[in-house]
Amino acid sequence: MLDVRRLRLLCDLDLLGTIAAVARVNAYTPSAVSQQLSALEREAGVPLLERTGRRVTFTAANRVLVTHAATVLAALEQATAALASASDRLSGPLRIGAFPTAVRTLLPRALVSLGREHPALELRVTELDPVAVPRALRERQLDVGLVQDYDVAPAAPDADVDTTPLLEETVYLAVPARSGTTGLPAADDSAWITATPGTLCHTATIQVCRAAGFTPRTRHTADDFATVLALVAAGQGVSLVPELAVADAPPGVRLTALPHRRRTRIACRRGAASHPMVAACTAALRDSVAYSAGHV
Incomplete structure (x- = not known):
């Protein structure tokens, strides 16, 4: 019989790449992880890892086992959700990861609602770029997270994560009010304020500008849109x-709607969408979006 805890370590190794990283995530020593993986090999009856010094690579048998292990872990998430549904009271930690704008605009109302309806929940929020959410879910650092993509930068499917739509937004070009820039093509020679390279917002900006025929010339880098808009208002x-x-755009900013969309989805580990805590968080976030839409 294959040990589920060891299967989880194997999946973590597939995700993280090194035994040291698996040890950090699971609060084990590297030696303990190696021992557990060796025990899993004995249970499987076939070699799973090839070791060369400190490096390990997967065998063909390991690839097969990782695929099945992901299905097993998803089934366990579903079983946990079913057991939790038998209780009439939600309690314990609910760890939510969200991007800065959502933390400022959508989460406060959702958190108040969750706290009022489920006072035994321990709500914990982490500000996180959407590209980091799937990994944080797989590493069990989050229970729910907000992921995104843009029409110009669609997200690749992730077999380990279940998602459901939350919000779709128009993307705007923000320019100083006194600027002569009248649209995106005219911004090719402007200084740009872009997000940190590697973030989704940075990737989307590059793609939108390239589709318009130019590469943006970055002067400032900022990841919080309140900061971005303040810099635009200052003529930077x-x-x-x-x-x-854009709801709180300061005076001195002119906005032009573009034919591009940003899409936000609620994400959880595969199989966990029916967990009562995840379902309650999803409902609260949707209510917050609906409230915001009605008070624009």
Whole structure:
């Protein structure tokens, strides 16, 4: 019989790449992880890892086992959700990861609602770029997270994560009010305020500008849209901002709607969508979006 805890370590190794990283995530020593994986090999009856010094690579048998292990772990998530549904009271930690604009605009109302309806929940919020959410879910650092993509930068499917739509927004070009820039093509020679390279917002900005025929010239880098809009108002450059961020745009910013969309989805580990805590969080976030839409 294959040990489920060891299967989880194997999946973590597939995700993280090194035994040292698996040890950090699971609060084990590297030696303990190696021992557990060796025990899993004995249970499987076939070699799973090839070791060369400190490096390990997967065998063909390991690839097969990892695929099945992911299905087993998803089934365990479903079983946990079913057991939790038998209780009439939600309690314990609910760890939520969200991007900065959502933390400022959508989460406060959702958190108040969750706290009022389920006072025994321990709500914990982490500000996180959407590209980091799937990994945080797989590493069990989060229970629910907000992921995103843009029409110009669609997300690849992730077999380990279940998602459900939450919000779709218009993308705007933000320019200083006194600027002569009248649209995206005219912004090719402007200074730009872009997000940190590697973030989804940075990737989307590059793609939108390239589709318009140019590469943006970055002057400032900022990841919080309130900061971005303040810099635009100060005449420091132009930027792309989503609809959630423009409600509090300061004076001195002119906004032009673009034919591009940012899409936000609620994400959880595969099999966990029916867990009562995840379902309650999903409902609260949707209510918050509906409330915001009705008070624009």
